Amino acid sequence: xxxxxxxxxxxxxxxxxxxxxxxxxxxxxxxxxxxxxxxxxxxxxxxxxxxxxxxxxxxxxxxxxxxxxxxxxxxxxxxxxxxxxxxxxxxxxxxxxxxxxxxxxxxxxxxxxxxxxxxxxxxxxxxxxxxxxxxxxxxxxxxxxxxxxxxxxxxxxxxxxxxxxxxxxxxxxxxxxxxxxxxxxxxxxxxxxxxxxxxxxxxxxx
Amino acid sequence: xxxxxxxxxxxxxxxxxxxxxxxxxxxxxxxxxxxxxxxxxxxxxxxxxxxxxxxxxxxxxxxxxxxxxxxxxxxxxxxxxxxxxxxxxxxxxxxxxxxxxxxxxxxxxxxxxxxxxxxxxxxxxxxxxxxxxxxxxxxxxxxxxxxxxxxxxxxxxxxxxxxxxxxxxxxxxxxxxxxxxxxxxxxxxxxxxxxxxxxxxxxxxx
DNA sequence: ATAATATATGGTCGTTTGACCATATAGTCA
DNA sequence: TGACTATATGGTCAAACGACCATATATTAT
Numbered sequence: 001x002x003x004x005x006x007x008x009x010x011x012x013x014x015x016x017x018x019x020x021x022x023x024x025x026x027x028x029x030x031x032x033x034x035x036x037x038x039x040x041x042x043x044x045x046x047x048x049x050x051x052x053x054x055x056x057x058x059x060x061x062x063x064x065x066x067x068x069x070x071x072x073x074x075x076x077x078x079x080x081x082x083x084x085x086x087x088x089x090x091x092x093x094x095x096x097x098x099x100x101x102x103x104x105x106x107x108x109x110x111x112x113x114x115x116x117x118x119x120x121x122x123x124x125x126x127x128x129x130x131x132x133x134x135x136x137x138x139x140x141x142x143x144x145x146x147x148x149x150x151x152x153x154x155x156x157x158x159x160x161x162x163x164x165x166x167x168x169x170x171x172x173x174x175x176x177x178x179x180x181x182x183x184x185x186x187x188x189x190x191x192x193x194x195x196x197x198x199x200x201x202x203x204x205x206x
Numbered sequence: 207x208x209x210x211x212x213x214x215x216x217x218x219x220x221x222x223x224x225x226x227x228x229x230x231x232x233x234x235x236x237x238x239x240x241x242x243x244x245x246x247x248x249x250x251x252x253x254x255x256x257x258x259x260x261x262x263x264x265x266x267x268x269x270x271x272x273x274x275x276x277x278x279x280x281x282x283x284x285x286x287x288x289x290x291x292x293x294x295x296x297x298x299x300x301x302x303x304x305x306x307x308x309x310x311x312x313x314x315x316x317x318x319x320x321x322x323x324x325x326x327x328x329x330x331x332x333x334x335x336x337x338x339x340x341x342x343x344x345x346x347x348x349x350x351x352x353x354x355x356x357x358x359x360x361x362x363x364x365x366x367x368x369x370x371x372x373x374x375x376x377x378x379x380x381x382x383x384x385x386x387x388x389x390x391x392x393x394x395x396x397x398x399x400x401x402x403x404x405x406x407x408x409x410x411x412x
Numbered sequence: 413a414t415a416a417t418a419t420a421t422g423g424t425c426g427t428t429t430g431a432c433c434a435t436a437t438a439g440t441c442a
Numbered sequence: 443t444g445a446c447t448a449t450a451t452g453g454t455c456a457a458a459c460g461a462c463c464a465t466a467t468a469t470t471a472t
Contacts (some may be wrong), residue, residue: 040420060266127335202406246450266429
């Protein structure tokens with residue numbers, strides 16, 4: 001994308017902030033903010049449109065960020081991802097920020113995702129700890145070897161699932177404790193695959 | 207909150223949808239959508255304001271949801287947390303859902319939080335794996351024994367930080383590989399504490 | 413030198429918009 | 443019956459708004 005001038009960047013940031021607040025500005029409001037004439041803003045906005053940062057529906061307060069620019073910042077609101085941490089610079093300086101993630105969207109790739117609180121330490125070798133929340137995608141089938149949530153005897157467990165000839169292997173991941181792989185013959189037990197674990201979230205690190 | 211009539215509910219939902227799309231409607235646009243006169247909408251909107259569902263900045267396209275109403279519906283977005291997984295019931299049935307989390311907010315307890323991509327396996331015993339994102343809260347000090355992000359010789363590392371008499375200990379967590387605790391005398395090296403690790407996110411589980 | 417870019421002011425124009433008036437109808441409740 | 447609520451139409455008005463014109467200046471690239 002074509003680079004912006006300092007003034008254009010300032011105006012774009014103001015517009016971005018206002019859109020984040022769900023409060024699209026009019027050109028005259030932008031002008032007031034920067035002590036400019038309305039038409040100065042019109043020009044600046046024209047440049048921002050020409051350079052592909054903004055689109056304009058034409059309606060009053062119709063300025064929106066372009067898809068292209070949104071892709072770059074993905075900052076509707078989100079958490080900044082810091083790429084490099086260089087000495088002598090503020091960490092959150094713009095040049096250090098690689099992008100923004102909206103975590104909600106990260107997991108909302110499709111419908112049917114929920115969080116399940118993990119209890120137990122049978123998967124800690126996979127980095128899934130007691131108290132974590134795993135993000136589960138509802139599926140009735142699961143690829144061989146993936147981590148799944150399985151309902152076994154009315155109890156939900158998280159294990160790596162291997163589909164073998166005439167049985168299903170539920171393999172824990174804890175090399176220290178003596179957990180053993182459990183084998184279940186289909187139709188033997190009431191087993192049901194709930195979904196596939198696609199992510200893990202921990203918020204209580206001390 | 208005072209209950210709404212069917213018509214009021216429809217109009218409120220339309221406004222809500224448009225605000226979710228970041229595209230506040232004008233009264234005439236609402237009127238067009240429902241094949242009404244502008245003033246019919248003016249009346250309906252007046253009721254919605256009087257009943258506390260909407261606030262109006264007065265500006266063009268200035269309709270917004272009230273804080274009170276926002277509080278009531280804020281549950282609607284977020285990822286469901288499933289408490290129990292009972293047999294014979296749809297997993298996402300209402301009675302199974304313990305609540306909803308807005309993950310964004312989970313980490314946005316305060317300002318100054320960012321994500322840092324983890325490279326290396328020196329903290330896997332803490333469940334922090336290569337490729338994870340850790341959520342870091344910016345602080346210049348850190349409590350003894352907490353996991354911190356430390357800038358050492360222009361390189362950011364994640365370790366447990368112990369403040370000792372006249373040195374700082376940076377302790378890795380990988381019992382398999384031969385990582386050793388590193389001791390740094392203050393003023394000896396250019397060491398700087400960036401922040402504290404408060405969470406961990408993994409989205410690429412296979 | 414000339415052209416193009418970027419920033420800026422002032423003014424005009426037609427449209428959009430919110431607010432409001434007068435009026436009407438159907439339903440509810442005292 | 444009368445007051446009130448809710449829904450609805452049509453019309454008017456002033457303010458807000460986006461678009462555009464003429465003009466100016468300073469900077470940069472050719």
